[in-house]
């Protein structure tokens with residue numbers, strides 16, 4: 332299995348271009364199920380998770396072609412409504428085929444996605460939303476079965492904002508009979524990206540990006556060509572790495588409007604940010620100030636950036652309180668940072684007190700999930716000595732060629748067997 336080796340202490344300098352967003356591409360690709368024709372997605376990142384959902388769609392009968400970050404999906408050949416366990420277990424986001432399959436074919440069987448390292452990841456709101464649209468939901472030997480001759484528009488109220496829940500139900504409601512309103516909907520940019528794609532396919536949606544999304548069902552949708560938005564979490568990851576190494580990096584091809592929560596917190600640590608129309612320059616301050624963080628649904632501070640900030644706070648001046656308020660087990664990276672000499676104490680599961688120290692010491696560490704692996708890369712960049720990170724397949728799920736991008740910024744980083 333691959334590992335990443337980093338000799339720490341280099342300040343990052345130069346410029347890096349952000350790839351398309353994994354969490355925008357996944358629901359977009361799932362939406363091609365709704366269309367009896369060939370849809371085309373550009374600026375798709377070359378990632379394990381994209382390969383996984385492509386495999387799943389091909390297993391359902393769709394034909395796909397991926398080259399030069401462009402993915403075409405022809406949904407006209409879909410002849411199967413069952414998403415197999417072997418494919419779903421590789422990637423929880425496979426649940427995103429449930430809504431489109433029921434909407435177009437009136438029937439779907441999707442393996443219940445298991446939990447993952449960061450939490451139980453239930454899908455109860457996805458299922459209760461489909462029931463509200465008239466689907467009959469049952470469980471059958473680990474599979475969710477959803478049936479509906481015709482989905483009927485309705486009001487759907489989410490107990491808490493759910494990103495893929497909002498996406499799944501948006502994709503179901505666009506072909507329902509009549510109108511639907513999703514209340515307490517997630518407001519992430521990836522939701523807006525999906526809504527714009529569905530509107531280009533002929534759907535009638537208003538309010539995406541706000542907590543109330545209104546949808547008027549239509550008979551059918553037609554193929555479209557969609558450009559995937561840049562990955563705001565990749566952009567944030569490079570912003571934190573630049574500040575933590577006291578470097579000077581220009582992050583190109585990002586959308587500053589999507590990363591207000593990150594910009595706000597990074598400025599508070601003492602970094603200097605020059606914000607352009609589609610780029611941000613980050614210069615690390617000599618002193619990294621400690622800050623408190625609470626993860627929240629968008630536009631709050633994103634949970635997907637918590638691990639990266641924790642790595643940086645290990646060498647801040649003072650103590651930082653990090654409250655992970657979205658997932659119940661998203662501090663696994665803290666144990667690995669402790670191995671590198673960090674001073675972190677965790678109380679009642681979702682509060683981490685990070686007491687700043689002068690320098691981390693390199694050590695062999697293990698990635699546990701996608702964003703934890705990014706946290707360990709940042710830790711390796713600022714630690715004294717050579718850090719080796721194992722289980723980097725977690726990173727390959729969500730970061731396109733990350734070690735090449737970091738080495739182009741002057742990091743001493745390489746992938747080893």
Ligand code: EPZ
Nearest residue numbers: 354424452453454455456457492493494495496657658701
């Ligand atoms: C999406 O996951 C992202 N994944 C996650 O990114 C991200 O961390 C998360 O949103 C939060 O921003 C994709 O978009 C593919 P949620 P999702 O439903 O949709 C609870 C990454 O690193 N909940 O918004 O699964 C849930 O347990 C990944 O790229 C229910 O209780 O997250 C969590 O506590 C990690 N019942 C909260 O809601 C449900 O039916 C928010 O989860 C659904 C969710």
